[in-house]
Amino acid sequence: MPWSVLKALRENPDVMKDNLRKRFMDPGLVDEFLNVDSEWRRTQTELNKLRHKHNVISAQIPKLSGGERDAKIAEARELLKEIGELEARLKELDSRRKELLNGMPSLLHESVPVGPDETHNAVVRVWGKAVVQSKHLKEFLAETEGKGVRMEYEVTEREFVGHADMLEYVLGLGNTLKAGEVSGSRFYYLFDDIVWLDIALITYAMDYLTSKGFRLVLPPYMLKGDFMRAVEEFEAFKDALYKIDGEDLYLIATAEHPLAALHAGETIPEEDLPLLYVGVSPCFRKEAGAANRDIKGIFRVHQFHKVEQFAYTLPEQSWDVFDMLIGNAEELYRGLGIPHRVVNIASGELNLRAAMKYDLEAWYPAQGRFRELVSCSNVLDWQAYKLNVKFVRRKGMVKDFVHMLSSTAIASTRTITAILENFQREDGVVEVPKALRKYLEPYRKAPKDFIHPARKSS
């Protein structure tokens, strides 16, 4: 019934300490919490006793009159002073306790590789044939065979054009300079075929997931502070969020945010689980910590479109659903023909919420690197606890927190960059993935098979 993290802290503190060590956090936080927690419980009991005494007196007063009545009122007033002092103490303890508790991470899944940074990520699967420029061969092999997997590849002496130059100069279908002038860096104008491609990618993912039984959702693009705080590790995340001036509203950074809040405060009958949603929305991110990384092009930007998978499950279902969500994402990228690998993110790189996170990383021939396109997380009951989303088992009407999971399906701009690098030909033509044909067909001016380079103006 209680939050799994609280249960572990109280009943298996050593397991939680080990969990913190694996995440390169301070295991001393467990004892600190337990001290505050027991003090909080003691204070609460004591306070309850005083309040009880006060309640008893209050109940006697209406039956009395004259001096007796005045004496009781005076006694109640005296008690109230004591209660007030204890309440202040409890409030202090409570906020300290909440602070510590909210900073506690989910228990890691046993398969999560333990290590401080992304060099410890484990490669789970690979798919497709990577085209590797000979100058990148060493890195490619280090990132595949060096991690214990064999991925098909073809070495070439050919030079690939980076996605940013491809978009802006070869195709002439993006303008980040003008966008930078009018909106700032990491914004963009996209034109013509790339816009059709963006829309087609989104509808491709919507079509696939709705056919799998996911319910299609267009969510609010802003959330109140309370809900943002519940869905995210807020202190760590708030710098990434745009806030509406003078209002308690934040632009969403992913449809995960409003989808997680969709059932806040509700109790879901067990037979309704799992609930599967596919959200479509723009995403807004400040990218504050990114400094000058990926400053060119549309790889890392302040706004993009994303189709997001989201699931509410029974605790015993969540790992099966996790496999399904990442499986769906893989199916979508296999359909597009983008070579990729799936990695199990190392413990030290995981956020507090996630018990496990798989990323799908596409191979970028020009960059000579694998880069993240998809992130799939099982946060167990972390969000459910903060959002108070429960389910009820028919047998015995027992309530407990649901598990929540989310995974990217398609993030438009980033997927476009992967297409621009992987499907460019030497003549500058970009081949459109066959799987998108169906979603481009209805539009007379949309590209069908190829996106052609801009005609040289000179």
Add this chain to the structure above:
RNA sequence: GCCGGGGUGCCCGAGCGGUCUAAGGGGCUGGCCUGGAGAGCCAGUGGGCUUCGUGCCCGCGCGGGUUCAAAUCCCGCCCCCGGCGCCA
């Protein structure tokens, strides 16, 4: 945005300063009963503390305040309904 009405437990719905231990229905879960089902009866159906006791505290949209005592009175906020305004 303005004016008016309103937010009570899983749902409907009463209460509008002190026997509220939140009436009364309905639903759901468990038990009794039954060959089985129904009816009927009993219990449970918000959160927390607990010395686990027919124990205690808190909870009536959210947050403050007045009072010995607040669902009930006051202030701020959120949301819903109706009307006006504005608008795609």
